[in-house]
Amino acid sequence: MKASELPPAIVRGVSQVDFQVDYRTALCFIVALFVGGWQFGVFGLLGAAVATLTAVVLGVSSDRVTGGLEGFNGTLIGVALVLYFDVRWVTVLLVIIGAIMGSVLTSALVALLGPYNLPTFTAPFCAVTTIMVVGAPAFERIWRGRSMAAPPSAAYPGRELTFTDLWQGLFNGVGQVFFQSKWYVGLIFLIGLAFAGRLVALSALLASAVGIVVAIVLGAPAADIGAGLYGYNAVLTGIALTGTFVVLSRLGVLYAVAGAVAATVLTAFVTDFFKPVGGHTLTWPFVIVTWIFLAAVPAFSGLRRSPT
Amino acid sequence: MKASELPPAIVRGVSQVDFQVDYRTALCFIVALFVGGWQFGVFGLLGAAVATLTAVVLGVSSDRVTGGLEGFNGTLIGVALVLYFDVRWVTVLLVIIGAIMGSVLTSALVALLGPYNLPTFTAPFCAVTTIMVVGAPAFERIWRGRSMAAPPSAAYPGRELTFTDLWQGLFNGVGQVFFQSKWYVGLIFLIGLAFAGRLVALSALLASAVGIVVAIVLGAPAADIGAGLYGYNAVLTGIALTGTFVVLSRLGVLYAVAGAVAATVLTAFVTDFFKPVGGHTLTWPFVIVTWIFLAAVPAFSGLRRSPT
C-alpha cells in the first residue's frame, strides 16, 4: 500500500459507518460532524486514522483498508469518547488505545464471523466503547467530576409528543448514528446518503419513521423520540436489509420492516440492560438484530443475500 | 406445503417445547394450558400460529415446519408475555412481534449452531422474552402500573420445607416449563409425556427430583422449591440428555444427572444475574447447560449423540 492511499482510506472510514464508499458521502458526513461540533470532526478523524494505521502496520489485506472497512469503528470510538469524556488529553489517549483495540477486534471478528458470511458491522466500536464507559469510574483521572449522561426524557419526563418531535426525530434518527441530535446535522447526513443512491436515503428515512411509529405505539417518552434515540438503530438496520446485504424484493422490504421494528424494541432492552452499570445503548441493537436477520437468510427460500 | 398441514404443525409446536411430536402429547399439553388458565391456552396457540406462519411465509424447509420446530418458541413467548403483561391488546401486539422475531432468530440459530450439530432449543423464546421484559419499563403503554413478578419466597421468606412442597414441587417442576404452578396441571403435562414414552415421563420425574434435592442441599427457599422453580430446567435437561439427544447408557444416565445438577445451580445464577434489570430466569439454564453438555459429547469416547 502506498502512503497516498491512506487519506482516502481514512475518509471512507467515516462513510463506512453507514456502509458507503462514495467520497461525496464521506465528505458530507465529515461536514456534518464538524457542524455538530469541531471536536466530533477532529476526534472522529483521529479514531479513523489510528484504526486504519494499526491495520496497515499489522498487515491487513489492502482491499479492506482502502475500502474504509478498517477505519469506521475508529471513527465512532473517537466521536463517542469525546462526547462522554470531553476534550482532554486523557481522551486523546483513550481514543488511541480504543482505536487500536477496535482494530484488533475487527480482525478477530472477520475471522470468527467469516464462516457465516457476516460483516463485523459496528460491533468493535460497541464493544470498545462499552468497555471504556463502564470501566471509566474505576479510573480517577478519567472519571473526575463526571456523571452518566442522562437521556432527554430525564429532564422532560411526562411531556406530550409534538409535531416538532416527529419531524425533527425523523432527521435525528439519521444523525444519532453519529451521536448527533440537531435536525439539520441529520439532514446533512441524509444528503450524504443521497449521493450514495436515492434508495439508500429513502431506506434511511423510512426506517427512521418505522422506529418512531413503534416507539409511539409502545409508549416511549416523547423527548427521546424527538431526539432520534428510537430511530438510529432502525435506520442502520433498514439500510443494511434493503439492497445492501439482502437482495431487494417485496418480501425483502417486509423483512427489513420487521428488522427495523426489532431494532427499536431492542433499543429499550439494551438501554435498560446497561443502566445498572452505566453502559450506553450505542448501536448494539442494530448489530445484534442485523447479524440475526442476515444469519437467518439462508434458511429462507424467499430471500437472498446480496453478492459482496 | 398445503394449508391442511398447518394446524397439526401448530399443535406440534406446543409439544416440541418438551421435544415431542406425538399428537396425544400435544393435546394433553394444550389441555394443561387451558386448565392453568384460558389465556395461557389462547396466547400459547397464538404464538405458535404466528411463529409457524412466519416460517411458512419466509420459506423455511417444510420438514422443520410440519415437525413443530418452527412453532414451539412462539408458544412459550405467548404464554410468558400474557403472564407478565396480562390480557390486553398491547400484549397481543407484543406476542405477534415477539413470535416473528423468535421465528427469524430460530433460523439464524439453525445456521449458527448447525456446524456444531446443536438444536436451537428454547433460546429464541428466552432471548425474545428477556428483551421484552427488560425493555418494557421504557414503554409507558406496556408498563403502566406493573411491577416485577416476585418469586413465592418473597412472600414466605423463612418458611420450613413441608411434605406438600416436596410432592407438589415434583409435579410443578414439569408444569413450570410452561410457567404453570398448580400440581395437577403439572400432572397433566406428565401424562402427556407418558404418551410419548414411559422413559420420557420417568426422566422428567427423576430430573425434577434431582433439582429438588440439589436445591434442598444448597439451601434454597422452601416456597420456591414447592413452586417447582428449581426443577423445570432440570426436567428439560434430563429429558434432553436421556435418549433424546444422547444415546442411553449407564454413563449417559450419570451424565444426565450431572446436567440436571448443573441446570439447578445455574437457575440460581441466572435468577440473580437478571435481578438488577428485572429479567426472568426462563429456560436459560436448560439452554446453556444442554448446549454445553451436547457440544462436549464428541470429546468423550464414553458417550454418543443420538442420530436425529
Add this chain to the structure above:
Amino acid sequence: MKASELPPAIVRGVSQVDFQVDYRTALCFIVALFVGGWQFGVFGLLGAAVATLTAVVLGVSSDRVTGGLEGFNGTLIGVALVLYFDVRWVTVLLVIIGAIMGSVLTSALVALLGPYNLPTFTAPFCAVTTIMVVGAPAFERIWRGRSMAAPPSAAYPGRELTFTDLWQGLFNGVGQVFFQSKWYVGLIFLIGLAFAGRLVALSALLASAVGIVVAIVLGAPAADIGAGLYGYNAVLTGIALTGTFVVLSRLGVLYAVAGAVAATVLTAFVTDFFKPVGGHTLTWPFVIVTWIFLAAVPAFSGLRRSPT
C-alpha cells in the same frame, strides 16, 4: 491411560494455569499455594484431581489429560471457591460439582473453539466460578453470614501510591493469577516460571509492569495496584502472546504490549460490570482479550501463530 499417569497429570494441572508443563514449575506453584495458605493447596489439588478424573471417566483423549489441560480449570475453581466460601464441607461439595461442570465445559469449548484454533484458556474456571458466586446468595446454606469480598481500595480509598505498592504490585501481579496477594508468594510463582524458561518469567514481569503503568496513568486506586489486581490479567495475556501462542518477533512484542494494555482496561470493565450482581473479575479480561488477539492473527501478515 494407566493409574500411574494420573498424579503427574494432576500436578501439571496446576502449572497449566500459566500454560506450563515443566514438573519443576508445577512443584513451585504447589509450594506457593501452600505458602499462601494450606487451604489453597488442598482445595486447588482437589479441584485439579476431580476435573482430571472426570475427563478420564468420560473418555477424553489421553494426551489432553496427561498434559494437564483437563485439570487446570479445576485447580482455580478449588482455590477460588475456598477463598469465597471458606473451609467448610459445603465448599468441598461445591468444588466437586464445579470441577465436574468445568470439565464438561472444557470439552464443549474445545469443540466450539477448535475451528478457530483457540484454546479454552481459563474460561471454564471463569464461567463456573461466576455462576457459583453470583448464584450463592440464593442458597442459604452457602451464603449464611457471608458478604461480597471488597477490593483493598474499599478500605483505603484515597491513599497515595508508594514505592512499596510498585515493587510488591509487580510480584503480586504474578501471584494474583492464583488469588495470592503476598509478594513472596508471587515471587515463588515467578521462580516456577523461570524453570519453564527465562523468556516466560521475563514476559510475566514486564506484563505485570505494563499493567501497573496503565493503571497509574488512568488513575486506578493505589491499594488495588499494590495488591496486583491490575496486573494479573496482563501477566497471563503477556505470557500467552510472547512465544507461547504467537511466534516471537519485534511486531509480536508490540502486539503483546497492546494485549496487556487491553487486558488492564478490561479489568476495570469486568469489575464494574459484575458489581451489581456480586460477580468477580477473575481472569475474564485475559480470556476475552487473548481470544480476540489470537483470533485476529490470521488477518495480519506481520504476525504468525506458534505451531502447537
